[in-house]
Amino acid sequence: MFEFSQLELPIIQAPMAGGLNTPLLASAVCNAGGVGSFGFAYTDAEKVAQDLAQTKALTSGPVNANFFIFQPVEIPSKQTIIDAVAALSGFSLEGGYSLAIPTQPFFPDIILQLEAVWAEQPAMLTFHFGIPSEEIIQAAHAREISVGVTATNVTEARAIVKAGADFIVAQGIEAGGHRGTFSPDGYDSELPLEQLLRELVAEASIPIVASGGLMTGLDINRALNLGAVAVQMGTGFLCCDESSTPSSYREILLSDALRPTQFTRGFSGRRAQGISNHFMVAMEHKPTLPFPIQNTLTGTVRKAAAKSNDVEFQSLWAGKGYAKSRAMSVAELMQTLQKEMSGGK
Numbered sequence: 328m329f330e331f332s333q334l335e336l337p338i339i340q341a342p343m344a345g346g347l348n349t350p351l352l353a354s355a356v357c358n359a360g361g362v363g364s365f366g367f368a369y370t371d372a373e374k375v376a377q378d379l380a381q382t383k384a385l386t387s388g389p390v391n392a393n394f395f396i397f398q399p400v401e402i403p404s405k406q407t408i409i410d411a412v413a414a415l416s417g418f419s420l421e422g423g424y425s426l427a428i429p430t431q432p433f434f435p436d437i438i439l440q441l442e443a444v445w446a447e448q449p450a451m452l453t454f455h456f457g458i459p460s461e462e463i464i465q466a467a468h469a470r471e472i473s474v475g476v477t478a479t480n481v482t483e484a485r486a487i488v489k490a491g492a493d494f495i496v497a498q499g500i501e502a503g504g505h506r507g508t509f510s511p512d513g514y515d516s517e518l519p520l521e522q523l524l525r526e527l528v529a530e531a532s533i534p535i536v537a538s539g540g541l542m543t544g545l546d547i548n549r550a551l552n553l554g555a556v557a558v559q560m561g562t563g564f565l566c567c568d569e570s571s572t573p574s575s576y577r578e579i580l581l582s583d584a585l586r587p588t589q590f591t592r593g594f595s596g597r598r599a600q601g602i603s604n605h606f607m608v609a610m611e612h613k614p615t616l617p618f619p620i621q622n623t624l625t626g627t628v629r630k631a632a633a634k635s636n637d638v639e640f641q642s643l644w645a646g647k648g649y650a651k652s653r654a655m656s657v658a659e660l661m662q663t664l665q666k667e668m669s670g671g672k
């Protein structure tokens with residue numbers, strides 16, 4: 328079974344759903360001594376198998392396959408759908424876009440997705456938005472696959488320990504992408520990573536991985552000093568040569584003209600953090616469909632925006648530390664982080 332102590336560098340490249348993770352990226356991280364991940368939330372079983380097999384051909388290092396725990400979707404009323412579609416209509420986008428009401432199934436069947444995982448046997452399996460079933464945890468353990476679950480507060484962490492998971496990914500409010508809270512609409516304590524780490528390290532009997540806003544070796548050291556066994560970095564890898572981040576998204580991450588980050592439900596129906604743009608501002612206080620129907624509904628907007636390099640309508644997921652983004656290869660980034668961790672510049 329995977330142990331964090333076997334890593335050369337205690338760094339997990341975060342799973343990033345939506346096609347940003349590639350076998351090239353994940354394998355480069357593994358080959359540089361860390362853990363390479365895939366965000367397979369919306370990915371069909373065939374592509375899960377293909378990505379894992381391709382990665383295995385490029386590295387023998389530990390790979391993480393990550394999935395969302397989707398909640399059953401309550402079908403919205405006709406009026407809610409009309410209002411949500413109206414909120415998305417009339418954006419001025421080159422090439423235009425059409426809006427189609429999503430139909431069932433709204434998300435992939437995790438049992439089918441996991442068949443591909445069982446066949447490929449990655450080192451670890453992680454989950455966002457909740458805890459997988461007991462059967463899934465048992466099936467992973469029977470194959471020596473380590474299981475991790477995101478927590479944003481102590482209550483979630485306690486439930487993760489009780490379920491028999493092997494480690495917790497502590498997600499601070501600084502993190503880019505979706506908040507991993509178990510409840511999509513419940514109270515969110517919005518804890519900064521350092522406070523969350525202190526609370527979870529004191530409480531939990533299993534290893535804690537720190538995530539949220541960590542961009543440099545010094546950031547990593549701070550998290551390790553607070554008791555984390557490793558860190559999970561997403562934004563920090565977005566500008567790596569091996570990542571499939573679109574060029575216009577990279578330019579915004581690397582731009583000196585800093586914009587604030589912002590949380591929005593506008594793109595997917597669940598709160599996620601990214602660099603503020605026209606879409607996020609326009610969608611403040613506007614009605615949305617439940618997650619992930621809103622995500623499917625806005626797919627055509629995001630695609631048209633990516634095609635025309637229009638950053639104002641793309642989901643520019645990024646953590647609060649994004650201004651420290653670095654454009655380099657994974658090997659260079661990992662070397663730089665290692666140097667910074669050992670006190671070098």
Ligand SMILES: Cc1cc2nc3c(=O)[nH]c(=O)nc-3n(C[C@H](O)[C@H](O)[C@H](O)COP(=O)(O)O)c2cc1C
Nearest residue numbers: 343344366455502503504539540560561562644646
């Ligand atoms: C573009 C992007 C996509 C993400 N997608 C996922 C995902 O599919 N699954 C997941 O568990 N976390 C996802 N996250 C959150 C990361 O696991 C992690 O919490 C976050 O990247 C840490 O903050 P940082 O981006 O400041 O490093 C995503 C983050 C980003 C930036």
